[in-house]
Amino acid sequence: MEMLSGAEMVIRSLQDEGVEYIYGYPGGSVLHIYDALFQQDKVKHVLVRHEQAATHMADAYARASGKPGVVLVTSGPGATNAVTGIATAYMDSIPMVVISGQVMSHLIGEDAFQETDILGVSRPVVKHNFAIKNPKDIAETIKKAFYVASSGRPGPVVVDIPKDMTTPTDKFEYSYPEQIEMRSYNPATRGHSGQIKKAVDMLVAAKRPVILLGGGTVGGRACDEAAALARELNTPVSTTLMGLGGFPASDRQWLGMPGMHGSYEANMALHHADLILSLGARFDDRVTNSTEKFCPTARVIHVDIDPSSISKTIAADVPIVGPTKSVVTEMLGLLGKNKARPDADALASWWNQIDQWRERHGGHYETNDNGLLKPQQVIEAVHKVTNGEAYVCSDVGQHQMFAAQYYKFDKPNRWINSGGLGTMGFGFPAAMGVKLHYPDAEVVCVTGEGSFQMNLQEFSTCSQYGLPVKIICINNGSLGMVRQWQDMNYESRHSQSYMQSLPDFEKLAEAYGHEAITVTHESELMPALEKAFAMKDKLVFLDIHVDAAEHVYPMQVPKASMRDMWLNKTERT
Amino acid sequence: MRHIIAVLMENEAGALSRVVGLFSQRNFNIETLNVAPTEDPTLSRLTVTTTGSDRVIEQITKQLNKLIEVVKLVDLTDGDHIEREMMLIKLKAAGQHRDEIKRTVDIFRGQIVDVTSSVYTVQLAGDQGKLDAFINAIGETYVLETVRTGVSGIARGEKVLSI
Numbered sequence: 001m002e003m004l005s006g007a008e009m010v011i012r013s014l015q016d017e018g019v020e021y022i023y024g025y026p027g028g029s030v031l032h033i034y035d036a037l038f039q040q041d042k043v044k045h046v047l048v049r050h051e052q053a054a055t056h057m058a059d060a061y062a063r064a065s066g067k068p069g070v071v072l073v074t075s076g077p078g079a080t081n082a083v084t085g086i087a088t089a090y091m092d093s094i095p096m097v098v099i100s101g102q103v104m105s106h107l108i109g110e111d112a113f114q115e116t117d118i119l120g121v122s123r124p125v126v127k128h129n130f131a132i133k134n135p136k137d138i139a140e141t142i143k144k145a146f147y148v149a150s151s152g153r154p155g156p157v158v159v160d161i162p163k164d165m166t167t168p169t170d171k172f173e174y175s176y177p178e179q180i181e182m183r184s185y186n187p188a189t190r191g192h193s194g195q196i197k198k199a200v201d202m203l204v205a206a207k208r209p210v211i212l213l214g215g216g217t218v219g220g221r222a223c224d225e226a227a228a229l230a231r232e233l234n235t236p237v238s239t240t241l242m243g244l245g246g247f248p249a250s251d252r253q254w255l256g257m258p259g260m261h262g263s264y265e266a267n268m269a270l271h272h273a274d275l276i277l278s279l280g281a282r283f284d285d286r287v288t289n290s291t292e293k294f295c296p297t298a299r300v301i302h303v304d305i306d307p308s309s310i311s312k313t314i315a316a317d318v319p320i321v322g323p324t325k326s327v328v329t330e331m332l333g334l335l336g337k338n339k340a341r342p343d344a345d346a347l348a349s350w351w352n353q354i355d356q357w358r359e360r361h362g363g364h365y366e367t368n369d370n371g372l373l374k375p376q377q378v379i380e381a382v383h384k385v386t387n388g389e390a391y392v393c394s395d396v397g398q399h400q401m402f403a404a405q406y407y408k409f410d411k412p413n414r415w416i417n418s419g420g421l422g423t424m425g426f427g428f429p430a431a432m433g434v435k436l437h438y439p440d441a442e443v444v445c446v447t448g449e450g451s452f453q454m455n456l457q458e459f460s461t462c463s464q465y466g467l468p469v470k471i472i473c474i475n476n477g478s479l480g481m482v483r484q485w486q487d488m489n490y491e492s493r494h495s496q497s498y499m500q501s502l503p504d505f506e507k508l509a510e511a512y513g514h515e516a517i518t519v520t521h522e523s524e525l526m527p528a529l530e531k532a533f534a535m536k537d538k539l540v541f542l543d544i545h546v547d548a549a550e551h552v553y554p555m556q557v558p559k560a561s562m563r564d565m566w567l568n569k570t571e572r573t
Numbered sequence: 574m575r576h577i578i579a580v581l582m583e584n585e586a587g588a589l590s591r592v593v594g595l596f597s598q599r600n601f602n603i604e605t606l607n608v609a610p611t612e613d614p615t616l617s618r619l620t621v622t623t624t625g626s627d628r629v630i631e632q633i634t635k636q637l638n639k640l641i642e643v644v645k646l647v648d649l650t651d652g653d654h655i656e657r658e659m660m661l662i663k664l665k666a667a668g669q670h671r672d673e674i675k676r677t678v679d680i681f682r683g684q685i686v687d688v689t690s691s692v693y694t695v696q697l698a699g700d701q702g703k704l705d706a707f708i709n710a711i712g713e714t715y716v717l718e719t720v721r722t723g724v725s726g727i728a729r730g731e732k733v734l735s736i
Contacts (some may be wrong), residue, residue, distance in 0.1 A: 119587060119626040124598045128641040131587070148641060184583055308635035311628070434702065 004174040006135035007032035010099065013142040015042045016176040017471020019070050021436060022046070023054035027074025028114060029101025032166035046436065046465060048429070049457040051078050054192045056426050056455070057433030059094050060393060061113035063416045064434045066221060068149045070094035073102045075163075076114030080121060084423060086156045087125035091420025092242060093219060099120075102131075102162040119160055122255045127155030129214045135165045147180045152187025153306040154219060188305060190321030191330065199277070199301045199318050200334045204544075206275035206298075207346035211236045212258065215242025215419065216280015216304060222325035223247065223412040226279050227399035230329050232335055234347055234352055238266040240281050242419045255354065256363075259287035260556045261401045261539065262571075264290050264361035264565065267554070269354055271563040273298045280304060280324045283314040284420070286289030293561035303327045355492070361554065361567055363405060371521040373546045375399060375474045378525065379406035382444060384470055385529045390442040391416060393469075395427035395451030398480035401552040403446040425454030431469040442470070449475045449499055449543075459512035470532055471541045473505065476548040484551045487565075509541040516541040519529060574632050575604070577649040577656055577726040580587040583642040584610050591640050592619060600626065601633050605701075605723030607704040616644065616736070617686055622701075622724045644736055659668070659698045661686075663718040664711060666693040674711060681707045692717065700724075 004012060008355040010033050014022065026034045037045055048054040051073045058069025069089075073082050079100040089096045103112040128148050130141045138161070145157040203209060217226050230237045231254055237247040237257045237363050240538045247254050256263030258270055270276065276298045281287070283302075289296045291313050302309075302316035302323055310319040320327055328570045365376045379402050382390070392407050394400045394417040409415050416434065418426040431445035452473055462469065475485075511517035515538045518526045525544070532540040557564040557572070565573045583593055584590050589608055590694060596603050601623060608619040631649065649656070666674050667690070678685060678695050681703065688695035697707055701724060708716060727732070 120590070123591060123594050182641070185641050306639070308632065308639050312632060317627075 001173040003171040004482060005036070005166065005168045005171055006033070006132075006138055006161070007036040007168060009042055009135065009138040009172070009174050010038045010142065010161065010166065011040060012174060013139050014070060015040070016147055017142070019043055022070040023048055023057045023433070024072030025051050025054060025074065025078055027101065027416055028076045029075035030072060030078075032101070033072065033101070033161075033410070034162065035123045035168065035546075043090040044336060045072070047120070047461065049460050050455065051081035052085050052284070053429035053455050053458045053461065054295060054434075055082045055096070055098065055267070055438070056423075056429035058096050058429035059085060059089045060433035061437050062089075062094050062096055062415050064391060064439060065319065066219070066413070068146055068154075068434070071096065071098040073098065073100050073105055074114065075118070076116045078114075079118040079201055080116055083122060083125065085417060086158065088120055088418050088421045088423045088426060089156040090125045090127065092215060092418065093154050094156070095150040096148050096156040097142070098156060098158045100158060100160050102160045104134075105162045106164075108162065118158065119389040122158050125156070126158050127153075127160035129160065130162045131375055133166045133169060136172050138165065139174055139218055140180070143180050144175045144182065145213050147182075150186065152185075153216075153309075161181050174350055188322045188324065191303065191320040191327040193320055193330065195320045196340060197334060200331050200338065202299065202301060202318065203233055203235070203277060203331075204338070204340045204342055205567065206342060208273050208350045209233070209275040209342070210255070210269050210273045211235050211237045212240065212270070212281045213237055213243040213246045214240045214279065214281025215370050217324045218243055218246045218280075218412045219307070220324045222279070222323070222328055225325055225328040225332065229335075232332065233342055234349070234351075236269055236302055238262070238270060238510065240287060241404055241417070244404055244415040245283065245412040248410040249408035250410050251368070253266040257404060258562070260289070261405065261552050261554065262287075262556075263363065263405070264554050264567065265345065267556070267562045268357045269563060270295050270298070271561055272353070275299050276481060277301045279328065282309045282312070285313070288313060289556045289562055289564070290559050295562060350403050365404050365553070368547060371523060373522050373544065374550055375402045375476070375546045376406050377522065378472065378544050378546060379403050379446070381525050381529055383407045385526070386442045386444065390414065390430070390444045391438065392396055393417070393427045393434060393443065395428035395445070395447040396422045396424045396516050397451060398476075398484065398550075398552050399446050399448045399454055399474040400453075401481075402474070405552075423452040427451060428455050428469075429458055429469065431471070432458060432467045435467045435469045435553075436465065443468055445471045447471060447473050448480060449473055449477065449502055449505075450479045456508070459509065459514060459539075463513045466537070468539050470538050471539070473541065473543050475543050476503075476545055476546050476550070478503065478548050480548070481552070483548070487544050487551065505541055505543040509539070514541060516537040516543065519544040574626075574630075575622060575624050575650070576596065577724055578621050578623065578634060578646060579638065579649055579726055580621070580646040580727050581611070581616050581644045581734060581736065582619060582640070583644065584615050584617040585642060586598040588617070588642040589619070589641060592621070592637065595636055595640065599632070599636060600619050601629065605721075607723040607725060620723070621727050645696045645734060647728070647734050649726040649728060652732065654726050655729060656700050656705055657698050658701055658724050659696065659722045660704045660707075661691060661720050662697065662708070662716060664695060665691065665717060666716045667691040670715065674676065677707070677710050681710070683707065
């Protein structure tokens with residue numbers, strides 16, 4: 001059998017797992033691993049400028065491709081810098097394997113240089129973590145890490161490797177397991193047939209049904225099946241923030257996003273529904289508003305791979321634990337045999353009602369007549385220039401909600417945002433991660449001047465690896481979402497939400513060898529975007545000045561029901 | 574309502590911290606907790622007593638089950654079960670009370686396991702209520718120190734928690 005050092009085993013395991021790229025930053029505890037990395041060329045390494053960016057790159061790659069992203073960081077600050085990215089992946093159920101160096105075993109617990117108990121630190125934000133106690137365990141543990149990260153409800157897994165486990169001169173037998181079995185971990189592979197049959201009967205009997213399609217359908221690659229079900233039953237579909245693109249936005253059956261900044265028609269339809277079929281959505285607080293007042297007439301069929309997501313916030317009438325793909329496939333099979341369909345008259349009147357709701361608001365916003373852009377206009381223009389085909393990687397704040405509302409996604413896995421954790425600084429490295437793997441695709445980072453400054457050091461990484469992403473910085477000179485809440489709840493006392501001393505973004509981008517365009521008037525927008533997207537090989541930073549007074553609407557009234565919304569600054573439902 | 578949840582988990586470093594971490598992270602309540610290896614050295618058995626509404630208890634069992642190292646668990650309070658807790662209690666036992674304390678220990682079927690001229694150390698097993706009742710019967714003024722193991726539980730009859 002082949003004899004390898006622990007360090008070589010780490011890299012070899014990644015090769016055998018089929019990993020093409022890893023993202024990381026070297027340091028003392030991982031020097032042996034970096035040396036093994038240097039001596040091969042199958043696994044390519046992207047050197048970021050801050051470990052947080054490594055995790056977001058890996059995360060976004062996983063979101064776009066469905067395969068786990070891999071990160072390599074050193075002990076102590078290397079690992080703690082990665083924590084925000086790990087937590088981001090955890091909240092959105094993204095498969096990721098993070099290999100962190102650790103001080104030598106005999107120093108653990110002695111407050112050694114660059115020692116942090118990263119197993120303890122990361123525990124609440126990982127699906128699982130492993131410590132290597134013997135170099136012989138490296139291959140099997142890495143295999144387990146990939147298996148756990150990518151099966152069941154996916155999530156990040158940390159593997160902590162003390163430096164003495166990777167000593168180059170200590171060689172051990174290496175073999176990479178083909179399969180792994182863990183007696184304590186057996187994720188569901190299919191739903192309960194009896195429950196599925198019950199669900200289908202309820203769907204057929206429903207008069208006002210809505211499908212709520214969430215990140216579990218997008219991540220579970222079950223969008224085609226979900227769409228087939230929706231079309232077969234002529235059911236309206238609302239896609240959550242994590243589910244955007246899971247059902248084509250251009251389809252008449254799409255209602256938009258539910259929740260705090262959901263569309264009027266989606267929130268109204270859910271509120272009045274008699275049946276909600278949730279496919280991989282978890283009824284989080286930004287969707288449900290007050291759980292006591294949530295959808296009073298609806299019965300809930302909740303399909304989720306994670307039993308703990310079911311009846312956590314909203315009680316399910318029919319819980320189904322299983323992957324959305326297999327559950328929905330089974331539903332379609334039953335509908336193939338059972339020719340019963342929902343009552344056509346009831347559905348027609350339901351659709352009629354929904355169309356009336358659509359007319360009421362329909363994403364309408366006022367434009368300025370002095371040329372000062374509204375952020376919504378920017379998103380619509382980006383959609384136009386990219387033909388709605390781009391990967392849109394968003395940061396967090398108002399621009400994120402505008403992008404979610406106005407970039408109408410027709411395909412899944414194109415909308416990449418930090419939905420659960422709401423991590424500012426996510427968008428730019430995320431765009432880099434996607435661009436690296438899909439060099440021919442248009443990759444857009446929608447950001448704000450606040451979020452962007454949280455990871456702008458990655459300009460440098462983009463120069464090094466030639467990552468020509470297009471950065472749409474919606475610059476309102478303030479932390480827009482904070483400012484909106486201050487406007488609405490704190491009599492416009494803008495405490496610390498004003499971004500003073502902004503850099504000259506053009507000069508900043510140019511300093512790293514990138515292109516930049518500043519847009520201050522509506523008339524400049526389309527020409528600037530066309531110019532930017534024509535520069536295929538250049539990172540272009542678009543500093544687009546917009547109306548700082550704009551708010552995101554609709555916005556649900558706090559502690560109320562789904563249908564209680566502000567539709568604009570003066571009008572309430 | 575009070576529940577006793579028995580958990581079989583991999584006997585690995587860090588497994589216990591995941592369970593304890595879960596309870597604090599998700600704002601669940603722990604009343605007692607005990608843990609020890611089983612006859613199979615690769616498994617430890619943990620018993621936790623907790624309180625909460627049905628919805629909270631459902632979340633606790635689901636979240637515990639989700640921990641990768643948890644192999645199996647059962648909510649013992651769902652069925653007939655036996656619960657025991659062991660207490661060692663050090664009591665002032667001087668003068669006229671010495672005999673009275675001895676009698677009370679006998680009534681509760683405890684054992685005096687260590688004796689000095691002024692102190693009895695008593696071992697007592699039973700459910701939580703019995704241990705509480707013993708302390709009440711003795712009177713708190715005589716109690717010098719107590720240590721309780723927390724609840725262990727097992728289902729009655731044929732039902733077995735094993736893998």
